[in-house]
Amino acid sequence: MTAYLFLKFLHVVGACVLLGTGAGIAFFMLFAHMTQKAHIIAPIARIVVVADFVFTTTAVIVQPITGYLLAQEVGYSLTEGWLLTSILLYIWTGVFWIPVVWIQIKMRDLAAIAVERNEPLSERYYNLAGRWVFCGFPAFGAVMAILWLMIARPSFSLF
Secondary structure (H helix, E strand, O other): OOHHHHHHHHHHHHHHHHHHHHHHHHHHHHHHHHHOOHHHHHHHHHHHHHHHHHHHHHHHHHHHHHHHHHHHHHOOOOOOHHHHHHHHHHHHHHHHHHHHHHHHHHHHHHHHHHHHHOOOOOHHHHHHHHHHHHHHHHHHHHHHHHHHHHHHOOOOOOO
16 A cells, blocks of 8 residues: 555544534433433533544644645645645634533533432533534534535645
8 A cells, every 4th residue: 555545544534433423422412411311411511521532642643644645645745725724624623622621521520410410401511512612513513614625635725
């Protein structure tokens, strides 16, 4: 297998992991949250936090490395419109994803406390859940846009 095909394989797998894990985490967290039952939310949030660290974080690290190496291998300039836009959207995604990770950890902890104390979920939990949704949509939308740019590679310039 050539270096190009190996890098492309890693890059595509990383994209699948980012999109798949992101969608899966959002699905399970959202549906658990909609129950408004701490005893359901706590274990799901615990798994979501682990999945985010194991899968999403790994892909977040691998994507820019394989992307850069692919660009070098093929001879793309990082200032080509579609590629630079992808890089900027990747940074945009990170701006929203980092708070989401922290928010998920706090939601997990608050749900576990509610279960331990046999209390309803706190107002703080619901405030964080709203922020989680608010941050999740732009991050997920940016990942979708990056995937489209990677596939279509439209010709345009930002400068």
